[in-house]
Amino acid sequence: MSTLDVKHAQAEEIRVKARFGKSKKSRLHHKENWFAWLFISPMVLGYMLFLFVPIMGAFFMSFTDYSLLHDSSFVGLDNYKIAFSEDPLFWKSVGQTLYFSAGLIPLNLCLALGLALLLNRKIPGIGLFRTAIFTPVVTSIVVWAIAWKYIFATDYGLINELLKLLHIEGPAWLYNFQLAMPVVIIVSVLKNVGLNMVIFLAALQDVPKMYYEAAKIDGASKYKMFTNVTMPMISPSLFLAMILTLIGSLKVFSQIQVMTDGGPGTSTYVLVYYIYQQAFKIFDFGYASAIAFILFFLVLVLTIVQWNLRKRWVHHEE
Amino acid sequence: MKNKQRTLLKNLPIYLVLSFVSILVIFPFFWMVTTALKEQTKIFMFPPQWWPDPFVWSNFSAVFESQPEFPLYFFNSAYIAVLVTAGTCIFAALAGYAFAKLHFALRHIVFLILLTGMMIPTEVTAIPMFIWFTKLHLTDTHFPLIVPPMLGAGGMFGVFLLRQFFITVPNELDEAAKIDGCSPWTTFWRIMLPLSGPTLATLAIFTFLHSWDNYFDPLIFISSNHLFTLPVGLKLFTDTAGTEWQLLMAASVMATVPLLIVFFFAQKKFIEGVALTGLK
Numbered sequence: 001m002s003t004l005d006v007k008h009a010q011a012e013e014i015r016v017k018a019r020f021g022k023s024k025k026s027r028l029h030h031k032e033n034w035f036a037w038l039f040i041s042p043m044v045l046g047y048m049l050f051l052f053v054p055i056m057g058a059f060f061m062s063f064t065d066y067s068l069l070h071d072s073s074f075v076g077l078d079n080y081k082i083a084f085s086e087d088p089l090f091w092k093s094v095g096q097t098l099y100f101s102a103g104l105i106p107l108n109l110c111l112a113l114g115l116a117l118l119l120n121r122k123i124p125g126i127g128l129f130r131t132a133i134f135t136p137v138v139t140s141i142v143v144w145a146i147a148w149k150y151i152f153a154t155d156y157g158l159i160n161e162l163l164k165l166l167h168i169e170g171p172a173w174l175y176n177f178q179l180a181m182p183v184v185i186i187v188s189v190l191k192n193v194g195l196n197m198v199i200f201l202a203a204l205q206d207v208p209k210m211y212y213e214a215a216k217i218d219g220a221s222k223y224k225m226f227t228n229v230t231m232p233m234i235s236p237s238l239f240l241a242m243i244l245t246l247i248g249s250l251k252v253f254s255q256i257q258v259m260t261d262g263g264p265g266t267s268t269y270v271l272v273y274y275i276y277q278q279a280f281k282i283f284d285f286g287y288a289s290a291i292a293f294i295l296f297f298l299v300l301v302l303t304i305v306q307w308n309l310r311k312r313w314v315h316h317e318e
Numbered sequence: 319m320k321n322k323q324r325t326l327l328k329n330l331p332i333y334l335v336l337s338f339v340s341i342l343v344i345f346p347f348f349w350m351v352t353t354a355l356k357e358q359t360k361i362f363m364f365p366p367q368w369w370p371d372p373f374v375w376s377n378f379s380a381v382f383e384s385q386p387e388f389p390l391y392f393f394n395s396a397y398i399a400v401l402v403t404a405g406t407c408i409f410a411a412l413a414g415y416a417f418a419k420l421h422f423a424l425r426h427i428v429f430l431i432l433l434t435g436m437m438i439p440t441e442v443t444a445i446p447m448f449i450w451f452t453k454l455h456l457t458d459t460h461f462p463l464i465v466p467p468m469l470g471a472g473g474m475f476g477v478f479l480l481r482q483f484f485i486t487v488p489n490e491l492d493e494a495a496k497i498d499g500c501s502p503w504t505t506f507w508r509i510m511l512p513l514s515g516p517t518l519a520t521l522a523i524f525t526f527l528h529s530w531d532n533y534f535d536p537l538i539f540i541s542s543n544h545l546f547t548l549p550v551g552l553k554l555f556t557d558t559a560g561t562e563w564q565l566l567m568a569a570s571v572m573a574t575v576p577l578l579i580v581f582f583f584a585q586k587k588f589i590e591g592v593a594l595t596g597l598k
Contacts, residue, residue, distance in 0.1 A: 032420050035502035039416035042409040043432060043477055046469020050443065051435040057446030066449075111339075118336055123329050132340040135347070138581040140531050142549040143570045146556065147346035150353070150563060156362035158349065190343050251439050254533040258553065272441045272534075279445050280538050289445050296442040303437040 055296070062290040068283045079290035090291065092266060093274040096181065100270055101249040103185040108245055109238065111189065112196035117230075119197070120204040130201075134194035141191060145258035148187040149174065177267045180260050184268060188255055192248075196241045203237035204230070243306040247299055271295050347574070354378070354568035361563050377568040384555075384565050390544055391551030392572070398463050398547060399529040405468040406476050406525045407518050414480025415506050419492050429481070435474035441534065443470070448538055462539040463547070467529060476521050483517040484510060519584050530577055548573045 062079055066072040083090045119130050136144060151158045152173040160170030173183050211229045220228065231238075253272040260268040262277070269277075271291065279288035326333075353361060354377055355370040381388055416422070417429045447466065451457045467473075487510065495505040511518075533549040540546055546554075552573060555566040 032502060033422045036416040036420035036422035036425070039412040039420070039502070039506070040428065042469060043413040043473055044428065046409075046466075046473055047432055047435050050447070050466040050470040051438050051474070054443035054446040054450070055438055057450070058442055061446060061449075068449075068452075115336075115339060118332050121332075123325065123332070125333075129336040129340055132344050135578070136343050138527060138577050139347075139574055140549060140577065142531070142533055142552055143350075143574050144346065146552060146566065146570055147350045149556075150567075151346065151349060194343075251441055253441070254531075254549070257533070257537075258556075275441060275445075276534075276538070280448070285445050285449065292442040292445060296439060299439055300437055 058289045058292055058296075061286055062293045064286045065284075066286040066289070068285070072286065075286065079287050080294075082287065083290055083294065089266060089269065089274065093269045093271050093291075096268060097250055097252070097270045099181060100185060100188075100252055101246055103182065104188055104249050105242060105245050107185070107189045108193055108196060109242060112193050112241070113200055113238070115193065115197045116200035116204055120201055130197075133197060136191045137194040139191070141254045142258055144191050145187065145255040148183075149259045152183055174260055175264050177264055180264060180268050184255055184259055187259070188249075188252065191255075192245075196245065199237055199241050200234060203234040207233040239309060240306070243302055247302050250295065250298055250302075350567045350570055350574075353564055354571045356564055358562070358564055374564070377564045378572070381565050381569045381572070384562065385551070385569070387543055387546070388551060388569060391546050391548050394460070394545065395530055395548040395573075396576070398460055399526050401464050402467050402472075402529040403522050403525045405464075406473055407522055409469065410473055410476025410521060411480050411511055411514060411518065412506065413477045414482075415484050415510050416502075417477065417481045418484030419487075419489075419510070420502060429477075432474050432477055435471055436478065438471055440466075440471060444534070444538060451539065457539050458541050458545060460545065463529075463532065463535055467525075467532070467535070472525060472528060476525070479517060479521055480514065483514055487513060523581065523584050526580060527577065 063074060063076055064072045065075050065079075115133060119126055119133075154160065154170070154172040154175060157170070157173070159173070163170040171179055173179050207230065211233070212225060215225045215229055251272055252270050253276065256262065256268050256270055256273050257276075262269050262273050272295070275288050275292050275295070278284045278291065352368070352370050355373045355375065356367065356377075357370075357372070357374050360367050360370070385391075413432075417425060443466075447462065448457065451462050456462060491509060492505060495509055500508070531549065532547070536547045536550045540550065552566070552569055555561065555569060
């Protein structure tokens, strides 16, 4: 509490005392307490019912062979053992998820930063470009994935038709073991690059102009200004965007399901897709819970990292 | 005049790069809209037909003939998104206000506990919720699509966002209202909520988008056709033997336009909100 707050509290106490006497004041506090709990009760209840209990449920379920198809029994660490040492598809899904993240994050961040730098200037028509690049963010991912699936179609897809004009036989993009994942990555980058762009744009506009002026007087080149002024000043936002994009990419599902359905073969299986298959197609809830918990653990670690470094990215907001 | 031309010329490379990326991201929409208006036989022409000739407006009505339940999917998505958004905004604002301005026992610890909820991916809680809702006979209803998103991880994000905002509101306002005899409810409803416009708009856009976009939850919780939402409904068009692309695209256009309209009206507030709430 700052001294100002203390003064206000004291002033309030005096005013309240003057008006109602002492007992009234404590009654007011009591009333406030009651209101406060009433105000937070929907969220507290929601937290318990839809977050705490289910996450505990998932945790316990991951030690059983729970299934809709037969009685369940406790199997200890078997599910985790199977995932880690006996199930190549699990490792493949982990690998594909990391592949997706490793492809998506640098592409997304570089493109978003580049666009933010270009859009951070007052030239005519800039608002139009900003809106255009943000538009995919507000588009349904399913619609977006369908439109791109159509553009990348093997026969008569737009890209292959254009390649035909150059007398090149286009590949079966989404049915090719090597190409399916890169295509999904590019489509995902274009969908979400606008969000990071807005974050960077906000950060860039926060950099005090005087730093650039000072650098100019010192005769710094544009490149030096970027590496010595812009980058350090926006690094907190860069870091935040990186962590958020990473967490988001670990949970990729919709575009995979719509564009490739995990295929061809299992070449675009990612963790959430694998959880979906195990739980809601095969009804092996125990095993799916174990995989889900591994995913949760990944996200948790990243969130804690982000939380601890939070001070780094909020400090210059004050 | 000359000056203006010079700046335009100087910025020409920038315009070129921006135009290229803009075209790349706008192109799927263009292609979607034009395909929605093409004759079926002209969709896969070689070379591609860039501009529909003739314009087949009837594709839009044909959507409803081929999928009679399409308006229902649309309605389902819309009412679910509106309820989730309204509920999240109200409950998150109430809790955010309480955590920022009201003094009560355990307030810091309860807030910290609620914050941990933001770390839990819905994909992880989906399995126990599915089993639980199956036992309560709540699967294949809209309940799992409305209440858990409102009071789950999304709600906790809202509480965090709104608390951050309410902390910046001067305490004097609160105290003045209190001295004038306002109950916490009146203070909240009459004074605090109206002040939080941009932050609420940000939360509303995020929540609405999220709900409208939600594909995973309806996919696992809903099995009856008449309860489907748009994303799942759209996938139906591609699953039917031989996709009718012109109909799928017409349906996609209709699924996209409402979002673009919502965003168009809210974007100014949204950008203010992003700048204010430290989402950066």
